[in-house]
Amino acid sequence: MELKKKLTTALAAGLASAMMFSVAACGADDSSSDNAVDDGSLMTVDVFSSTANYQGMQKGWFAKIVKDKFNIELNIIAPNVAGGGDTLFDTRSAAGDLGDIVIVGTGNGRLQKLVKSGLIVDMTEYYDDMENVQNYQSAVDAVTELAGQDGVWGFPQAVSTSSPTEPNEGVEPGAAPYIRWDYYREIGYPEINDLDDFLDMLKQMQDKAREDTGEDDIYALSLFKDWDGDVMQNAQAIASWYGYGLQNSMFVAADGSDVQSAIDEGGVYEKALEFLNKAYQMGLVDPESTTQNWDTLSTKVTNGKVLVSLWSWLGKPRQNTAENKANGVGFMLAPIGDMKVYSDGFKPNGDTSSIIAIGSKAENKARLAEFIDWLYSPEGVYASASNSGGAVCPEEMCWTVNDEGLPELTEFGDKAMNDASDLTVSDEYGGGSYNDGVSALNFKTVAQNDIDPNTGEAFNQQLWTTVLNQTDALQDDWASHMGGAQTDIEYLENSGKISVAAGASYVTPEEDSQISTLRASIKTEIVNASWQAVTASSDSEFKQILDEMRTKVNDLDYASVRAVDEQNAKDLIAAREAIVKQAESESE
Secondary structure (H helix, E strand, C coil): CHHHHHHHHHHHCCCCCCCCCCCCCCCCCCCHHHHCCCCCCCEEEEEEECCCCCCEECCHHHHHHHHHHHCEEEEEECHHHHCCCCHHHHHHHHCCCCCCEEEEECHHHHHHHHHHCCCECCCHHHHCCCCCHHHHHHHHHHHHHHHCCCCCCCEEECECCCCCCCECCCCCCCEEEEEEHHHHHHCCCCCECCHHHHHHHHHHHHHHHHHHHCCCCCECECCCCCCCCCCCHHHHHHHHCCCEEEECCEEEECCCCCEEECCCCCCHHHHHHHHHHHHHHCCCECCCCCCCCHHHHHHHHHCCCECEEEEHHHHHHHHCCHHHHHCCCCEEECCECCCCEEEEECCCCCEEEEEEEEECCCCCHHHHHHHHHHHCCHHHHHHCCCCCCCECCCECCCEEECCCCCEEECHHHHHHHHCCCCCECCHHHCCCECHHHCCCCCCCCECCCCECCCCCCECEHHHCHHHHCCCCHHHHHHHHCCCCCCCHHHHHHHHCCEEEECCCCCCCCCCCHHHHHHHHHHHHHHHHHHHHHHCCCCHHHHHHHHHHHHHHHHHCCHHHHHHHHHHHHHHHHHHHHHHHHHHHHHHC
């Protein structure tokens, strides 16, 4: 393609690579500073990060690594912390200076706008020296295509060298039915064929938990509203148990065989709402579900007041402590007979919904390009670690290679990955608390379960041979009822209960403002009616609420929104088919 032609031409012309600390600013956008020589002195870099949840100077061990390697200090500018939605983005864009490094979402045409307005620069002149990102050329090309203009405009997150048809979650899926396995054991491991069996089992578990503890405020299910969007998010998670992912108002089967609207009668979303309503009518739903937030729910899970986790990352981190696991206590995947858990495949072209780029007003762009490239190296991946479920923190600080040549956690690394709440880092690595020193960029460049070419094992320590060989009473009991599987993903694959959506880097295009206005009103109706339906006192009331919702939504001209969403769903399915063909072609 044109980009490759440009790079080849540059090489053929024998252009010397720009020295990392000297800059030749040929062709860059509005950047008189490019003509200045980078003397390598300490530089404070403003990072506008739409993914960051912290604002201010980067602290601790990640700050030390970056300063030692690049003589850079990172000043994080976080819209998530500043509040006001897109206000900060709009204000800084209007001023012509988003930041020296820019991490932003690309949806709804934002990347094209950034390129056309000259807010980010074409990094082509630095690309020859970016050896790590060149390992993911198709991901670079995908961003170029999304930008709609030739050049190297940015790099996506979660790039991968693994197959798009392999689940990218590592040991466990995101949304799946997790239950307090200790109570499941106490009631005799009843068979669970479908959601009706699941409800009957949950009633037994709730009765048993209340009997054992003498506490009547334990509920099988506890819900919250914080993450509602186009639909009720908790019901969306249950739809994932049956192989559907949500895109705007459409539920798309992972294998592309079916597309349903959230308002379709008898659809997977109604099935999820019906399950929750039956649970409500059976007294299995926490009555505070309509008013509590995520933090309150998390505390209840930690305190043993909730028996179901709709996601792996809610229940396990809060109950599966080393002590609990040794006693056979904790959340584990439930074996529902008819489930087909949705799973995202690896994305060879990366997740282009967010990219990292260089701002047009930045100084010393070659040094910033070197820093970005390093983030895509194995060392950069480990340096960008946080806690369990992702890449492990850096070698020597957190892990070493044992006599068998296998990566193995140190005692510090084990605590960092599993219980870092009070963990202090030594001065050698920057001091301070471990959690305060985690990268505030919150941008994972490489898929966390991808393979480190240096060790031959995943970046995620949960997949290491040395970790999988460690067992406990909870894991042993679960495995004995799940065909001997070592992980949830292994069980789901062995039992045919997983449906993998090929990892395509599809981003919805910019939509007409009138559609966006209609969408806002429609999703409010859908979400409000969903909560009313879940808390309906009878089946007839449940049906009446959904019927009335469908009438209101159709009167709001849902047909126009649906037409857009159906086309986007078709394009998503086509993108998934294309990435599978691309992978097959590259493997030949």
